[in-house]
Amino acid sequence: MTSFDDGAMPMALPVRPTDTAFAELLLSSHLRLVGELLCPAVWETGRDAARWLYEQAPFGLLAHDTSADPRFVYANSTAQNCFGYSWDEFVGLPSRLSARPDGQEDREAFVRAVTAHHYTTGYRGIRVGKSGRAFWIEDVTMWDLMDTRGRIHGQAAVFRSWSPTDM
Template sequence: MSFPDPYDARFSSLLADTYLRLTGKSLLAEMPPGVTDATQWLYEKAPFGLLAHDTAEDPRFVYANRTAQEFFGYAWDEFVGMPSRLSAPPTKRSTRAQLMKDVLERGYSDHYRGMREGRSGIRFWIEDVTVWNLVDGAGRIHGQAALIGSTSPA
């Protein structure tokens, strides 16, 4: 199984284009003036966590920007390829799964708050989260993505 590189411009465009199409908001709204490489900014400097998983039966993370890596305590190579369900504590996985199912049917969901568990086992809240389907111009779903606005201790 191959995963996109964190600097894959086509994948970054898919993230940004579908976010704009489904929510009416720009993923790049906080990008400072003068910054010209949106792909690099999303991965290295975005002030929000950005995650994506594929469409496998047990979806695996295919993208995690540095802010998301900091939130969860995983490096790129640890995060990418990990089943996304493992980001939630075992007792919260059914709630997370229902959210993903709802997003698949509705296109996106915003203002989500949910319990997550980092690499160290410490639980925390992800807040002001928008989850959306990654849909290309032909209508093919490539997975789902999440923008995590902030976190707080559990």
């Protein structure tokens, strides 16, 4: 298993849906930066953790890279269902496209707060699915995907609830 802390270059993107090293980066950076477990589950192996995060987590989990126009590198099954994209459609999509044009300023402020403080929590924002349907993501925490050497590989966001909008 390749680790994001093994001195190698930043992550090769995109990752696989059940990539154990990426799951470890998600979980460990959340614990280190936010100060709490992303989820209470305990697994026998990293592979079990990766599968649970991708296939069974009851929350949406997304991650994008560090490019100038960040692109999604990960979207768990819950996030895919909420947005209406398959894995292949989601991965590589510019993350800015998850918000409507009139929501870009709000989304960018959220991303800037993470860049400045390595994480932020308590966000609520309108997002748009593949079909154009708008919905709220709520109880959102976003954090840097920072390895133990301090290298940032991207940013991840978890949203624990979602609901339709009236728009």
